[in-house]
Amino acid sequence: MSALKGVKVVCVGQFYFAPYCSMLLARLGADVIKIEAPAGDPYRRLPTADAEGTSVQFSMLNSGKRALRLDLKNPAGREVLRQLAQTADVLIQNLAPGAMDRFGLGYEELHELNPRLIVASGTGFGSFGPYAGEPAMDLTIQARSAVMSTTGETDGPPLRTGPSVVDFMGGTHLVAGVLAALFQREHTGRGQHVEVALQDAILPSLTSNIAGMITSGGAMPERTGNRHGGLAVVPYNAYRTIDGWATILCPTQAHWERLTDVMQDPTTDDPRFADMAGRCAHDGDVDSIVGRWTATRTKDEISAVLAKANIPNAPVLTLGELVDDPHVRERGVLRHMSDDKGEWMTLGSPLFLSDSPLVEPSRARLLGADTRQILHDDLGMSDDQIDELYAAGAV
C-alpha cells in the first residue's frame, strides 16, 4: 500500500522546482500526469539529451509520470486542463508568474470548477511583496538571498553553490505544503491554494549566518571559506591530500589532543596551540600543521585513522566518487535502472516510509507519449474527439 494511493496529481511544471515536487508525490504512490507545452519542458532538450530528446536531468526527475502534451495558448487545450482539474486532487504549477491567471486557469477559476482541488504554485518571490511576479533563476535567487554572500573565501568573491539548492529547497517545501493541504482536506472536504516562493524557501537555511551577523553587530566576516562560520573552532577546514581533499574538525579540546596523538608532529606542542582560543588566534599556523600531515596521505588513509581516533572527518568526494559510493548505491536515492532500451539513471526518494514502500519509477516518457490514453481513459473522450484536438493543435 502507498501513502498516496488514489491521489491524482496534474503537474504543469518545468525545470526542477515543480517537477521535483510531483516526483516525490509519484514515489509515494500518487498518479502524476505531467503536462508540457508543445515545445516540451525546457529541461528535456539540454545539451545532455539523448537521441530521443530526453536529457539526463529530465529523466532523473520525470520518471514514473504520465506525459500529456497540451497547448494552453489554444482554447481547446485550456478546456482539456479544466476537465483534468475536475478529475484531479492536486494541480501543481511553476509557469512564469501570472501565466495561469492569464490563461483563465488561476486558483479562483480552478477552485470554482473543483472545490476539492489543491492548487500548488511555485514562484521566485511569491504572490505579494515588492518583487512579486519578478522572474527568478537559481543564480539570481542565490544572489538575492545571501547564499552567495555567505559562500566563498573571506577575501575572495561571493560564490554560488554548485548544487541547485534553491530549486530543490523550493520543491521540497512545495511537497510539504501539498501534503498538509491533503491532510486538511480530509477534515474540511475543501481544497486550497498552496504557495511556495524560492526566496522564502532558502531563507531558513541562513539561520546560523543571520544569527552570527546580528549578534556580532556585523563584525563577523560574511563568508569564511571552509573554516567554521563563527571562526570559533580550529582546526575546521578542508585539507589537501595525495588524491584530493579531506575535511577535519576538532570541536573540543579532547578531539584536538587525539589529533595531535595521531599526527605526532612536535610543532603542535607550541603553547600558542594549547587551547581553542589560542588555536583560533593562530588558525593559519594550525591549518599548516594539519595540512602537512594530510598532504602525504590519501583520503582513505586519513579517513580510516581519524575514524579510529573518533575525530570528525570526511573525504571530499568528487561527483564520480559520489555516484560510485557504496553507501549511495545501497540507499538508492540515485537509482541505476535498466529496461529493454538499456541502462538509465533516475532519482528514488529521500523519504523512507515503513508503510509506503517506494513506487519504483518507469523510464521518463517521451513528450506527449500518453496524450491519447489520458484523454480516453481519464476524460472519457472518443477517438473522434481526440482526433479533433490533435487537428486543432491543442494537444
Next chain:
Amino acid sequence: MSALKGVKVVCVGQFYFAPYCSMLLARLGADVIKIEAPAGDPYRRLPTADAEGTSVQFSMLNSGKRALRLDLKNPAGREVLRQLAQTADVLIQNLAPGAMDRFGLGYEELHELNPRLIVASGTGFGSFGPYAGEPAMDLTIQARSAVMSTTGETDGPPLRTGPSVVDFMGGTHLVAGVLAALFQREHTGRGQHVEVALQDAILPSLTSNIAGMITSGGAMPERTGNRHGGLAVVPYNAYRTIDGWATILCPTQAHWERLTDVMQDPTTDDPRFADMAGRCAHDGDVDSIVGRWTATRTKDEISAVLAKANIPNAPVLTLGELVDDPHVRERGVLRHMSDDKGEWMTLGSPLFLSDSPLVEPSRARLLGADTRQILHDDLGMSDDQIDELYAAGAV
C-alpha cells in the same frame, strides 16, 4: 482553522534538523512539545546566547513550542516519554543514531504502545547501508555528498556552502514524510516509521551536476566558480560593482545584444563575441568587458538599468541587506517580533496555505519552562507525582 489543528507532536530534536521539521508543523497548527535533556539542546547556549541562555538560532527555530525537560537516561524520564507517546500523533527525533533504541524507545517499542503514532527519525546516513549509524555534521555531509566538490573556483579548493543547506534540506524532507504518514493514517488508522537521512536529502539537488559529469564522461570541471555549470552560457557571472557584486546572465543571443546596447562598449563588436560559441571560447575577455562596465556603477543602478532592458540579473545581497530587504520584510519568513521582554527575531514559514493561516509563534520557552504544566495537563499527573519526578532528577 489550521491544517494540523488537533495534531500533537513530540520532538526529541536538537540542532536544526528535527527542530526545523517540528517548527513547520507548529506553524501549520500542530501542538509541539520540545523535549530537551537536562543540559538543554546544544544550540541553546551558543556564543550568540542572551543572558537567559537562549541563542538567536535557538529562538528562530523553537518559538511556538512548549518546552519539557526530560532525562531519558533516567528510567522515570523514559516512562514519561512513553506516556507522552501514547497521547501523541507524531514523535520526531534526531538524537545520535541508535540512541532511542538503546533507551528502549525505538520504533517497535513505541509502535506497540501506540499503533497510531508516527515516528520520524532524522540521521546522517539512515538505518541501512555501509555508513548507517555513523555520526554526521553539516560539514562532513557536504564533503561526502559532493556539495563541496561542486562549489568553488575551478582551480581553487572545494568549498562548503555558507548556509546550512544539508540540515535544512533534511528537515524539510522530514516534514514531508511526516505529513504523508499523517495522510496515510487517515485511511489505514495506523502510524508508521518515517526516516530521512541528510546525505539522501541533499543528493537530488546535485541532479544537474551528476548529469553533466556523466554525459561529458568526466570532461566537465567539477566546479566553475560563478560561471554556468555547463560553461555553455556567457556572460554568466558575478561582477564587482562600486558597492559590492552583481550577477548578470545572458542565456540567449537577444539578451547579449540588449546588454551590448546598454553597455555601449565598442570592444563588444569584436567578431570573437558574435555568437554564444565564440563568447564561451573567450569567456575571460567577455567577463572583463562586463566587469569594466559594472565597476563604475552601484548595484542598484545596474539592477535598474538591466531590469528595464529585460536582462536577468540580481544584486548580491549581504546578510545585512537581506535582513533589511523590503521584500523579505513583507514576506515575513524572517519575522521581527516584539513582546513585553523586548524585540526578538524568529522564523515564520515558507508554506503559504490559503486555508491555514500561519500560527503566529510566541517566544521560544526557557529550558523546561512548561514541564510542570505538561505533566499535569497532558499526562494528568498530580502535584505529588510531579514533585517526585523533580526529586528523582527525571525532569
